Amino acid sequence: MTARPSAAVTLSDVAREARVGESTASRVLRSQGSFSEKTRKRVAEAAERLGYTPNRIAGTLASTGSRLIGIVVPSFANIVFSDVLSGANRALDAAGFQSVIGLSEYQQEREEHIVRSLLSWRPAGLILAGLEHSPATTAMLRNSGVRIAELLDIDGEGIDIVVGFSNVQAGRASAAFLLSRGYRNIGYVGHDLERDRRAAKRFAGFSAALAEQGISLADHDISPAPSSVEAGQAGLTRLLERGTRLDAVYFSNDDMALGGYFLCQSKGIAIPEKLALFGYNGLDIARFTPLPLSTIRTPRLKIGETGAHLIATGAPPQTVDLGFELIEGATA
Numbered sequence: 001m002t003a004r005p006s007a008a009v010t011l012s013d014v015a016r017e018a019r020v021g022e023s024t025a026s027r028v029l030r031s032q033g034s035f036s037e038k039t040r041k042r043v044a045e046a047a048e049r050l051g052y053t054p055n056r057i058a059g060t061l062a063s064t065g066s067r068l069i070g071i072v073v074p075s076f077a078n079i080v081f082s083d084v085l086s087g088a089n090r091a092l093d094a095a096g097f098q099s100v101i102g103l104s105e106y107q108q109e110r111e112e113h114i115v116r117s118l119l120s121w122r123p124a125g126l127i128l129a130g131l132e133h134s135p136a137t138t139a140m141l142r143n144s145g146v147r148i149a150e151l152l153d154i155d156g157e158g159i160d161i162v163v164g165f166s167n168v169q170a171g172r173a174s175a176a177f178l179l180s181r182g183y184r185n186i187g188y189v190g191h192d193l194e195r196d197r198r199a200a201k202r203f204a205g206f207s208a209a210l211a212e213q214g215i216s217l218a219d220h221d222i223s224p225a226p227s228s229v230e231a232g233q234a235g236l237t238r239l240l241e242r243g244t245r246l247d248a249v250y251f252s253n254d255d256m257a258l259g260g261y262f263l264c265q266s267k268g269i270a271i272p273e274k275l276a277l278f279g280y281n282g283l284d285i286a287r288f289t290p291l292p293l294s295t296i297r298t299p300r301l302k303i304g305e306t307g308a309h310l311i312a313t314g315a316p317p318q319t320v321d322l323g324f325e326l327i328e329g330a331t332a
Helices: 011-018 022-030 037-050 059-063 079-095 108-119 135-142 167-180 197-212 229-241 254-267 300-312
Strands: 068-073 098-103 125-129 147-151 161-164 186-190 219-222 248-251 276-278 295-297 318-321 325-327
Touching (some): 011 022, 011 037, 022 037, 068 079, 068 300, 079 300, 108 125, 108 135, 125 300, 147 300, 167 248, 167 295, 167 325, 186 197, 219 229, 229 248, 229 254
Parallel strands (some): 068 098, 068 125, 125 147, 186 248
């Protein structure tokens, strides 16, 4: 259940929590003037506990109402987030808001730094990818007093507005499709599941659906590097070199699956007769390969546009499931 964020944590709140005067708390947080190490630590811990961010917009300017929306995405290289940004900016432009974009590179620590910086300018709202954040980031978001939209996932508890689809169910649907086609020796090629929690949820859903039919993954290869065509090609290469008998491979996304597709072409491996391939995202390029990729298509533009629209119009806290579409393609 999502809930509207509470009022922003103030300097007075931090001072009260740290049991110091407001002027002392201010000196500590601005790193100016004199104070003891013990006091610095107490104030810093209180600020982190409460999710406090400084207000860089003072006086009458702050009271006029911000038209700024901060957006934090994990990657600019992945077209998925370009689509989300395009949809979000379409809605924000129509409502007279300006976006400022930060790149987290799938690092919670970096996301935390960006969120703290954006909140210090007192935006009207923040848009982020996913539901998993560091404890400090979650505290800042919950106590910021601004609207929050978390996109691309509904498997978990949101802070305010949540727009996306179930990654767990996307993984389960992918497994069900391959099983319905008679595949039983299925491998997996993916990227860093610790950082990309949405990919981890799809993998969990896929594995669970196989297990319910008494089937285990025949083999898997998970690269610590970000997803890419090259990483998908390398991952499938390693699976094949291990000699595991495979009749299908599930990839964490279409980038990785295209790498597998190109490898099969170069090795003369017939798709899907010798090896079936299944991806995720429904990228345009995957529709124009000689054999269109079997995959899950996600409504990325609509997700970005809906999340931004709900923030811009002051909609109540809610979760919006926009679903996904299974594309049968020709590779499975």
